Amino acid sequence: MSRFRRAFAAGSLALLGLVGSAQAEIRWTFPDPATPLAADTLHVHNLFMTIAGTIFILVFALIMYSVMVHRKSKGYKAATFTAPRTAKQVALTLLPFAGLLYIDYVVFGIPAYHAVLSYEDSKTNAEMVVKVTGSQWKWLYEYPAEDIKFVSLLTTPKEQIHNQAPKGEHYLLEVDNPLVLPVGKKIRFITTSTDVIHSWWVPAFGVKRDAIPGFLREFWATIEKPGIYRGQCAELCGKDHGFMPVVVQAVSQPEFDKWVADKKAAVVAAAASADKEWTKDELMAKGKDVYEKVCAACHQTNGQGLPPAFPALAGSAIVKGPFVDNDGRLVKDGHLDRVLNGKTGTAMQAFRESLSDAELAAVVTYERNSFGNTVGDFVQPSTVKKLR
Numbered sequence: 269m270s271r272f273r274r275a276f277a278a279g280s281l282a283l284l285g286l287v288g289s290a291q292a293e294i295r296w297t298f299p300d301p302a303t304p305l306a307a308d309t310l311h312v313h314n315l316f317m318t319i320a321g322t323i324f325i326l327v328f329a330l331i332m333y334s335v336m337v338h339r340k341s342k343g344y345k346a347a348t349f350t351a352p353r354t355a356k357q358v359a360l361t362l363l364p365f366a367g368l369l370y371i372d373y374v375v376f377g378i379p380a381y382h383a384v385l386s387y388e389d390s391k392t393n394a395e396m397v398v399k400v401t402g403s404q405w406k407w408l409y410e411y412p413a414e415d416i417k418f419v420s421l422l423t424t425p426k427e428q429i430h431n432q433a434p435k436g437e438h439y440l441l442e443v444d445n446p447l448v449l450p451v452g453k454k455i456r457f458i459t460t461s462t463d464v465i466h467s468w469w470v471p472a473f474g475v476k477r478d479a480i481p482g483f484l485r486e487f488w489a490t491i492e493k494p495g496i497y498r499g500q501c502a503e504l505c506g507k508d509h510g511f512m513p514v515v516v517q518a519v520s521q522p523e524f525d526k527w528v529a530d531k532k533a534a535v536v537a538a539a540a541s542a543d544k545e546w547t548k549d550e551l552m553a554k555g556k557d558v559y560e561k562v563c564a565a566c567h568q569t570n571g572q573g574l575p576p577a578f579p580a581l582a583g584s585a586i587v588k589g590p591f592v593d594n595d596g597r598l599v600k601d602g603h604l605d606r607v608l609n610g611k612t613g614t615a616m617q618a619f620r621e622s623l624s625d626a627e628l629a630a631v632v633t634y635e636r637n638s639f640g641n642t643v644g645d646f647v648q649p650s651t652v653k654k655l656r
C-alpha cells in the first residue's frame with residue numbers, strides 16, 4: 269500500500285468513528301414501521317431504491333467504461349453519425365427506453381398505486397375517529413364518540429431550550445397530555461387548523477397530513493404494537509413551530525377503555541368544580557398555572573408581552589376594564605370576551621374550546637390581579653359557564 273493510500277484509509281476510518289460517535293442519534297433509515305401504511309411505505313422505498321440504485325450503478329459503470337476504454341490517447345476515433353441509422357442502433361435505443369417504461373409503470377407503479385390508495389382510504393372499516401386540530405403552537409385532540417377533548421402541550425423546560433440545563437432524552441419531543449390510542453384498531457383521523465397550516469407527522473406510523481384552516485383532511489393508522497411514538501409538526505407554522513411535538517401512547521384495548529373512563533370522570537369533576545364557589549386563592553393559584561402554561565409564550569411570565577406583536581397585559585385597559593355589564597351580560601371586547609373568543613385575524617385565538625370553565629375563570633382572575641394589575645374582582649367558573 270502506498271503512503272498516500274495508507275493515510276487515506278486511516279483518515280477515512282477516523283472520520284467514520286467521529287461521525288459514528290458524535291451522531292449516534294441519527295438514523296440512516298426509516299424508523300421501525302408501527303402501522304401497515306408505514307410497512308407499505310418502507311417496502312415501496314426499499315424496492316425503488318434497490319432498482320434505481322442498480323440502474324444507476326449499471327449506467328454509470330457503462331459510461332465510465334466507455335470513457336476510459338475508448339479514449340483518444342488509446343487511438344480511438346470519434347464516430348461521425350448523428351442519429352441511429354441501422355436497425356441494431358434503433359433497437360439499442362428503444363430497448364432500454366421500453367425497459368425503463370416497464371419499470372416505471374409496472375414495477376414501481378403497482379406497489380406505489382397500492383400504497384397511495386391505501387393511504388387515502390381512511391373510511392373502510394374504520395373503528396374509531398379522532399379529530400386533530402393544529403393551533404399555534406399546540407395540538408387539540410378530540411374523540412367525538414367518547415366525548416373527550418384535550419390540549420397537548422410541550423413540556424420541555426425553558427432552561428433546556430435556552431441552554432441553561434442539559435438537554436433531556438426526549439428534548440422537544442415530550443408533552444403533558446399524549447394522544448392515547450388503542451392498538452389493533454383502524455383509527456380514522458380528521459385534521460384541521462385554527463390559524464395557519466400545520467402538519468401532523470409521526471414517522472413510525474408512515475403518516476404526515478397537513479392541518480389546513482377551513483378544510484377537513486383525513487388519514488388513518490392501525491397501530492400494531494403498544495408503545496410511545498413521537499413526531500412533530502412538519503409545516504413551518506410560526507415562531508414556535510419547533511415546539512409543538514406529537515406524542516402518541518398506544519395501549520391495549522382494556523387500558524384504553526380505562527383511560528376513557530378516567531378522562532370522563534375528570535370531565536364530570538370539572539363540571540362539578542365549575543358549579544362550586546371558588547375562593548380567590550384557589551382561582552389565583554390555578555390561574556397562575558394556566559397562564560404560565562398557555563398564555564406566557566406570548567404575553568410573557570411577567571405580563572409585559574412582547575410589544576408590538578404581543579401586547580402587555582400589565583396595565584392593559586381591556587384587562588383592567590369590566591368583563592360583564594350591569595345586566596350581567598358579557599362585555600363585547602372586554603377581558604373575558606377576548607379570552608373566550610379571541611380576536612379574529614390576530615394571534616390571540618379563542619380559548620373557549622381548549623380551556624374549561626374553571627381554567628378560564630382562573631386565568632382571567634389571575635390576569636386582573638397580577639403584574640401590578642389590582643382590579644380586585646374575581647371570576648367564578650359558574651359565571652364563565654353561564655356566559656360562554
Ligand SMILES: [Cu+2]
Nearest residue numbers: 466467501505
Ligand atoms: Cu405547527
